Amino acid sequence: MSEEWQREKMVPFWKIWANPIVRRYARSRLRPVSLGGVLLVFVLIAAFIFFSIRQGAMGQGQLELMDAARLPIVPLLVLQGLILFMLGTGQVAGAMTAEADEGVLEYQRLAPMTPLTKVVGYLFGLPIREWVIFAATMPFSIFSMWQGKVPLGVFLEIYSVFIVAGVLYHLTGLLAGTVMKNRRWAFLGSMGLVFMLYTVLPQVAKFGLVYFKYFTILPVVEESFAYFVPRSGQMVIQTMQELVPTARFFGLNFPQVVFTLISQGILILAMSTMLWRRWRRNESHLLGKVGAVGLFAWVQLVILGNALPLIETGQLFPSREFGRRFGRFAGVDPANWQPEAWEIFMMIGIFGVVTLAMIWMMSFLIIPNEEGQVRGWRRVRKKGGSRLSILSDPATATPWVFLMVAIGSVGWFTFAKAIVGSRWFPEFQLSSMALLAIVMVLFTGGILVQTILETKGRKFTILAIILGGVLPLMLGMIAALTKDELLPAGVWLIGISPMSWAMYASQVVVPIDDMPADVIRGIPLAFWFWQGVAVLLSLWMLNLLRRTRKEIAEKTK
Amino acid sequence: MSAGAIEIKDLRVDYGDFVAVNDISLSVPYGEVFGLVGPNGAGKTSTFRVLATLMEPTYGEVSLAGIDILENTERAREVIGYMPDLAPVPSDLKLWEFLDFHADTHRLGNRKERRARVDECLDIVNLTEKENAWCKALSRGQTQRLVLAKTLMHRPSVMILDEPASGLDPLSRREMRHALQKLAKGGATVLVSSHILTELAEMCSSLCVMNEGNLLASGTAEEVRAKLGKKERSLRATFLAENEAVLRWLRTDSRISEIRADGPDVTFHFVGNDEEQVGFLRTLASGGFGLKAFEEEGSSFEDILVQVAEENRKS
Numbered sequence: 001m002s003e004e005w006q007r008e009k010m011v012p013f014w015k016i017w018a019n020p021i022v023r024r025y026a027r028s029r030l031r032p033v034s035l036g037g038v039l040l041v042f043v044l045i046a047a048f049i050f051f052s053i054r055q056g057a058m059g060q061g062q063l064e065l066m067d068a069a070r071l072p073i074v075p076l077l078v079l080q081g082l083i084l085f086m087l088g089t090g091q092v093a094g095a096m097t098a099e100a101d102e103g104v105l106e107y108q109r110l111a112p113m114t115p116l117t118k119v120v121g122y123l124f125g126l127p128i129r130e131w132v133i134f135a136a137t138m139p140f141s142i143f144s145m146w147q148g149k150v151p152l153g154v155f156l157e158i159y160s161v162f163i164v165a166g167v168l169y170h171l172t173g174l175l176a177g178t179v180m181k182n183r184r185w186a187f188l189g190s191m192g193l194v195f196m197l198y199t200v201l202p203q204v205a206k207f208g209l210v211y212f213k214y215f216t217i218l219p220v221v222e223e224s225f226a227y228f229v230p231r232s233g234q235m236v237i238q239t240m241q242e243l244v245p246t247a248r249f250f251g252l253n254f255p256q257v258v259f260t261l262i263s264q265g266i267l268i269l270a271m272s273t274m275l276w277r278r279w280r281r282n283e284s285h286l287l288g289k290v291g292a293v294g295l296f297a298w299v300q301l302v303i304l305g306n307a308l309p310l311i312e313t314g315q316l317f318p319s320r321e322f323g324r325r326f327g328r329f330a331g332v333d334p335a336n337w338q339p340e341a342w343e344i345f346m347m348i349g350i351f352g353v354v355t356l357a358m359i360w361m362m363s364f365l366i367i368p369n370e371e372g373q374v375r376g377w378r379r380v381r382k383k384g385g386s387r388l389s390i391l392s393d394p395a396t397a398t399p400w401v402f403l404m405v406a407i408g409s410v411g412w413f414t415f416a417k418a419i420v421g422s423r424w425f426p427e428f429q430l431s432s433m434a435l436l437a438i439v440m441v442l443f444t445g446g447i448l449v450q451t452i453l454e455t456k457g458r459k460f461t462i463l464a465i466i467l468g469g470v471l472p473l474m475l476g477m478i479a480a481l482t483k484d485e486l487l488p489a490g491v492w493l494i495g496i497s498p499m500s501w502a503m504y505a506s507q508v509v510v511p512i513d514d515m516p517a518d519v520i521r522g523i524p525l526a527f528w529f530w531q532g533v534a535v536l537l538s539l540w541m542l543n544l545l546r547r548t549r550k551e552i553a554e555k556t557k
Numbered sequence: 558m559s560a561g562a563i564e565i566k567d568l569r570v571d572y573g574d575f576v577a578v579n580d581i582s583l584s585v586p587y588g589e590v591f592g593l594v595g596p597n598g599a600g601k602t603s604t605f606r607v608l609a610t611l612m613e614p615t616y617g618e619v620s621l622a623g624i625d626i627l628e629n630t631e632r633a634r635e636v637i638g639y640m641p642d643l644a645p646v647p648s649d650l651k652l653w654e655f656l657d658f659h660a661d662t663h664r665l666g667n668r669k670e671r672r673a674r675v676d677e678c679l680d681i682v683n684l685t686e687k688e689n690a691w692c693k694a695l696s697r698g699q700t701q702r703l704v705l706a707k708t709l710m711h712r713p714s715v716m717i718l719d720e721p722a723s724g725l726d727p728l729s730r731r732e733m734r735h736a737l738q739k740l741a742k743g744g745a746t747v748l749v750s751s752h753i754l755t756e757l758a759e760m761c762s763s764l765c766v767m768n769e770g771n772l773l774a775s776g777t778a779e780e781v782r783a784k785l786g787k788k789e790r791s792l793r794a795t796f797l798a799e800n801e802a803v804l805r806w807l808r809t810d811s812r813i814s815e816i817r818a819d820g821p822d823v824t825f826h827f828v829g830n831d832e833e834q835v836g837f838l839r840t841l842a843s844g845g846f847g848l849k850a851f852e853e854e855g856s857s858f859e860d861i862l863v864q865v866a867e868e869n870r871k872s
């Protein structure tokens with residue numbers, strides 16, 4: 001009966017224009033007095049970009065109208081990105097935090113709307129001014145593309161990805177605003193995240209982690225770049241497009257736009273789930289146990305799926321792009337390029353670091369605190385039960401971390417095997433201890449952080465990360481850089497830090513001799529020694545966690 | 558379980574090891590103004606937040622107007638009107654816009670119909686003249702009234718008001734009291750908490766006292782006073798004139814203490830049950846002291862609350 005009532009009364013989530021939260025922000029953020037000034041400024045900037053570049057290219061540059069009209073397209077995209085991605089995301093995060101801080105968010109919590117309708121309301125309501133300003137600059141882009149004879153398909157590809165990316169970043173801001181308490185930090189943090197997406201992540205893509213590039217609009221822009229420059233710039237474009245790896249996913253070749261939309265769509269789904277969970281129940285974890293492991297497995301799969309096809313072509317290796325770009329200046333002949341041995345160490349190590357970081361990130365999302373456990377136990381006991389459901393928020397994250405360790409080990413080992421087995425490195429072989437080293441790193445790294453988090457809480461964990469992770473790394477690096485005699489000590493000190501384990505494991509997985517002798521000797525010794533210690537510590541922590549959870553369960557009897 | 562407008566069964570709220578609400582059960586009939594009284598930390602706000610669907614309890618069953626709020630949260634929100642303590646308002650909306658937004662979330666018809674309801678609610682709380690003012694420009698009392706208007710907007714059948722009278726001047730308080738009683742007469746059930754206890758006693762048809770997460774007593778004001786009032790009865794006797802003899806006589810009785818004389822009036826504390834008090838009075842009246850009048854002073858609600866709070870501190 002109640003479901004029929006809901007269907008009749010409530011606004012469905014997809015009816016954005018009828019969403020009361022969207023209408024509320026349309027009213028407050030689109031007042032002519034405040035909108036007018038901002039709108040005028042951005043329209044003037046867009047007009048200036050359009051006319052100055054186009055007229056300059058036609059006048060001083062002597063270009064034909066079609067070529068000149070193409071030149072403002074990318075600068076206009078940058079301006080629109082600034083409006084929608086940076087300002088919009090910052091606005092969403094800041095306003096969300098402010099609503100929670102002022103207490104008015106509770107009124108929306110009380111509104112008889114489904115959690116998803118509320119998420120959609122905030123997603124499109126809070127940045128509504130930025131969407132309107134973005135729309136106001138669109139005529140200049142449309143006119144440029146029309147005069148530049150850019151095919152309609154290219155226009156649609158670019159702007160469909162642009163809009164989906166906007167929604168993705170706004171969701172990130174919404175999530176930051178929901179989780180963070182400080183308005184300024186939420187605002188700056190979410191803008192910083194977008195900035196990082198366009199500056200740091202493209203660099204990460206050069207180290208084999210191509211997947212992260214698909215969180216941006218860059219692959220699609222690069223693919224269509226030929227239409228955004230005068231016809232005379234064909235040579236430049238061809239060179240650039242050769243640098244752009246196609247969206248290969250295992251044996252499949254996707255158009256960039258499709259793979260970008262799939263990648264961003266999955267992330268939108270994951271973030272919407274997190275927000276939905278929070279709106280449905282304020283005390284919920286952002287992701288459930290299955291959701292977190294599922295997201296981890298998906299990210300592993302796409303990183304691997306993107307990276308493997310680039311190994312044989314050589315596009316995975318940073319030195320290839322360096323050789324292509326700066327070969328002439330550096331005395332490297334791009335035609336006879338060959339990856340360096342250190343790139344095996346680097347690429348395998350980075351894959352491990354990212355895998356371990358992902359396990360940590362997911363652990364943070366699914367670990368129950370003591371309060372949650374007490375409530376969970378009391379609820380179970382009231383209903384006459386004696387066990388927490390393994391899927392529930394108060395249940396331990398240990399089995400799920402084990403699962404992630406298993407998935408991550410498979411992914412990491414597959415990647416290492418593919419690199420070593422490629423045509424580039426016939427002289428190298430996987431060590432017989434490779435799989436053991438990989439499993440140990442993910443097991444000890446994953447379990448230690450999870451068990452410390454679950455038994456001691458977040459503050460203690462952060463302190464442990466600083467003292468046990470960052471400090472040895474810094475001290476070891478200082479020692480190693482001071483003088484050669486201290487290099488072995490530096491290697492041992494760095495080896496304490498779980499952040500170094502994946503890189504050290506890389507040298508164990510595929511021993512290379514392209515490093516100083518002290519390092520070649522020291523890394524495996526330090527690795528196995530510290531892994532031995534870490535295994536003992538992990539087992540001790542697992543036992544401590546078991547006892548702590550038992551105590552919590554006992555006291556609720 | 559859904560006989561009353563508000564039905565609470567075995568409600569518990571924990572914050573880690575701290576038990577904020579400890580297995581309370583309560584039933585409030587339809588059309589009643591029900592007060593929740595207790596010192597700070599008694600568990601009132603936690604109870605209110607669970608009832609308002611803002612917080613999930615550790616366990617327990619709660620139904621409002623026959624709707625299980627944990628099973629049918631969205632539907633329950635249609636019948637709930639919640640006014641939080643220190644009610645906030647958005648700084649970027651005008652009064653009518655704030656109310657219209659809430660009317661919209663409750664799907665109260667088209668723009669014209671919503672506007673009519675907004676005007677009606679502004680009129681109830683005497684803020685019609687301010688309809689185009691910014692919410693942030695209101696005084697504390699006006700803000701409280703605005704949030705009350707928001708709470709009334711969708712004609713809720715259960716209203717949950719946390720300290721609604723705080724910050725209001727005496728006139729506004731009286732208006733609010735009348736408004737709530739009028740709503741209750743119209744069939745709404747009002748659950749209200751306040752620290753102005755005498756006012757709560759006047760406003761509420763029944764109430765309950767909470768302390769340390771437990772329900773100490775519930776019923777009419779008189780019933781609660783009788784249950785939680787001091788065991789010592791405060792008695793006042795008026796004599797024809799000042800009477801030293803009666804004071805001497807009173808001092809000889811071990812059940813009497815705290816004797817104070819003010820002209821012909823004498824007040825004192827008596828420890829004993831009703832029958833003992835009847836016997837004591839019979840002796841006093843027949844003792845030739847010139848007893849003219851006699852009165853039993855009940856414990857005030859303030860006394861009760863102070864007593865509860867002091868017991869808290871001691872424990």
